[in-house]
Amino acid sequence: MFSAVLKAVAFYAFSWIVWKIRQRFFRKSALDNIPGPPAKSLWKGVLPQVFNDNAWTFQKEMAEKYGGVVNLTGLLGDVQLYVFDPIAMNHIVVKDTNTYEEATSIIAYDGLMSENVVWMWSSGSREQHRKQRKMLNPVFSIAHMRQMVPTFYNVADKLGDAIAKKVKAGPQEWIFSFDPLTEDGIPHPYTAAAKQVVPLTFKFLISRIYLLPILIKIGTPKLRRFFVNLAPWKDLRDLRDLVDVLHKTTADIIETKKAALAEGDKAVARQIGQGKDILSILLRANMSASKEGGLSEEELGGQISTLTFAAMDTTSSALSRTLWLLANHQDVQDRLRAEVQQARTQGDPAYDELVHLPYLDVVCRETLRLCVVALFILRNGADHHFSGYPPITVVARTTRQDSVLPLSNPIKGVDGNEMHEIIVPKDTDVFVSILSSNRNSNPEIWGPDSYEWKPERWLTSMPDAVVETRVPGVYSHLWVPAVEPFLSLSNLQQIEVVLSVLIASFKFSPSNKEVVWKMTGIVTPTTAGNKTPTPELPLVVELVA
Template identity: 45%
Template sequence: MISLLLQGAVICSASWLLWKYFRQVVVKSPLDNIPGPPAQSFLYGNLKQLLDRNGWGFLSNLTESYPGVAKLYGPLGRRMLYVFDPTAMHSIIVKEQYVFEEAEFFIKTNRLVFGPGLLGTLGSHHRKQRKLLNPAFSIAHMRRMIPIFTAVGHKLVEGIERRIGGQPAAVEVDMLSWMGRTALELIGQAGLGYSFDPLVADTPDDFGYAIKAFQPTMVAINALRRLLPYVADLGSPALRRKLLQFIPNPAVRKMRDIVDTMWRRSVEIYESKKLAFEQGDEAVSQQIGEGKDLMSILLQANMNAAEEDKLPEEELLGQMATFIFAAMDTTSNALAMTLSLLAEHPEVQEKLRQEILEASKGEDLGYDSLVSLPYLDAVCRETLRLHAPVAQVFRETREDAVLPLSTPVRGLDGKILHEIPVPKDTTVVVGLLSSNQNKQIWGEDALEWKPERWLSPLPESVTEAKIPGVYSNLMTFLGGGRACIGFKFSQLEMKVVLCLLLSKFTFTPSPKPVFWNLSGVRFPTVGPTSTKPSLPMNVALYKPQAA
């Protein structure tokens, strides 16, 4: 009897798995009528092309060849939909955001790596966390961050000055390393009330090294990452950790060590802050940030919240790990990209430097001055448009849906389609970079880095497109309920650091070949095969020309 029950359970489970994951292979789908590139293979479909660190050409082909939507293939013949039509994106990330939820592999990866923070929760759980976090990212609080940002920025300048040693000629400096360390210290002091790195030595903090190693390591295990929805709930965390020892993949073991480093430091910081709160206001005020950092505000809000709104300790720890990773990697890589572009365009670098020097007159700039520098703002916006750190995000339909289109497409049957039925359990890829580079919206010069485009009114094609991004007609920081909560924080970081660096140094390209890798967050390496994140640049002290 027991044997029969076990057989029945196995048959039912196998049948359910086959139906859930393979029915798209045998059942006709409305997506079959949507044009798109052929599958690279039956096993992987187009997924490897989407995730390939050299996959920029594939993304460019999707952007140039298809009018806002394209059918792709996932593993084993599953249909996927690539979307950068603005009306369709509005449905996905705003209007029907709870139908088009974060992909399961994304949520479970983040929950395993960072804990149950903002990147690892869905629905009402995510909204509850975000409601408690929102006040920490208000404009009023951002104003109070400027002195912290400026103090860290001065430490960065001092560190680079020591590195180049006052030499008259330019010295090669790995600016990605310095930007990563700076972003970590900024989120440390302003976000957590904690100092990771004094920024005056060449040796980075081990935590910063772990964060910078995260994306290259994730690239190496992207295929395995897709298995997480099936194993993430297997047994206890201790059991899952033990099972990792039996996976013969060095990248998996390296990721385990990275997660251990991140989690160990998060617990250390959290326990320190909790102890200060228990000791009272005086102990809190004596910490770095004097209790005005984001984490202190979150802890205070959590203490004052109604019982049903409080976050458990595990989720507070999850927010810390999420803050650190999200704030460090994206901002530091965006800063590195901006410096690289300024080095390649010396006339833009000099124009921006003069704007900064005229506004600052040798003094540190306050909030109002920073946000009112038009060319600085234009340089930041244009970099984040053309080189968004995150190129795409994945969603999955929780039920059947219909996507309206702003630009009709001609189906493979010859009919004009104004909307696309999307079956339940379809993976939808939102092309953030494709939207930002869409020539139909941004014009024929969409692929050119032109900060000047932001100094005059944007074309009607941009404003009329109603792109659903939270920032400047761009999809760089997403939109809707999962928009980047810290995008204002990131913007201020970038502006403070650029002002201080350009006031002191000049930047020119290194002769070494720099390659930007497509990943969860793009990152540079020397050459397309290296796995070590690096951006060598030639840096020299700025010498004002005599009048």
């Protein structure tokens, strides 16, 4: 059987290569007229230059040179698109989602790694999303957020207490990881796995795009897992082990939550969140839903894994980047501290007080624009737009049928003619660039200082072009796209709560270690020369007098 499977894989791969060569070199496409950076390799094209852990400069220069839609040459000349034109982005992620679906390369890990549970980003079907939205609608009311703020303060205070014990004798270097929230605590295995899985997954970029969609069509999940176990590929085995930890933790969470719900209100009240958290609400709603309206055990596991992972990693990434920026802009930090200290004179600010702190708000806006969270954010019930230094720099889509992609600004084709729209063939991979959109240096949008972190820009009237540019997203003219749109308001609230607690009590300064931001799926900090995939952010911390 092993030999037969290998032969089937080899035949499939050979047929695919022949088909790709024929499609690329013997058929003309409208995409051929779109300019882009020259490929360095026939095998990998330009993808290694665009997608590596230090591609900041390359992507910046590429965006500035070629404009809002760029031709990326992939495997064997395969043409892919890199898009940050506002109207094109809106078309892809809002208007024509039936055509531009989640890329197969993003949702394929389930079929390769796991025998039964949908893992992390595999939240793919619209039916799942529809059911989940219906179940979670109560979570995103302002009333519910008001109830959750004390829980956020409880966690933030634990972090503050741990830091205070460390620095009480004087300024100390603190390596921020945001867990565990006690000094000398032992990290939960899930935390360690979640920090390593994204950098490790990034190593599989080419195989994820081209190989995984093939492999998940072969045999059963159990059979595919059998071959993963046999593969003499250390990184693949390491990824398998990390996925197992995430899978086991997800299963444990589900069983613990179910047991508490079955015991009744007293058991639920003893848990963090007291039954008002997203996971408890999802489980309770699913248990009471009809068979047709509920999620299967596999779907439920996938959703909870997604919610747990995305909530932790993106929020910690956002907080890390914000603290690093504040450490390097002492004037901004001082002004923010004065505001939050004033707000905290009577204790922890309530929800309504916190969301109306003007300077905290603009610090978050500007950090979202240049740096932070990859989540749809809905604030005060208003839909807005999006931008950022995003932890997730691109979102991937694949066209399921031919499409006409409109543009806000024409691009100049290879033939010298202007293109006002693009015919995108079926099965084209499209990378929507959050990074380039958020830093768009077009003077008509953010202006020549678009690469600078300037919270004060939000204290004056925004340029008309920023207001009028229809970039898809939902937070104050910023695109903050999502792994899951549900994590929105909750995550922003967590960021604001933690910042208000920490900045009121501590002064943050840069350490003497060089911090490097790795562009590995979710952008993570580390120190120069660090060879491990584990993120770390060293800052000097001292108590405020």
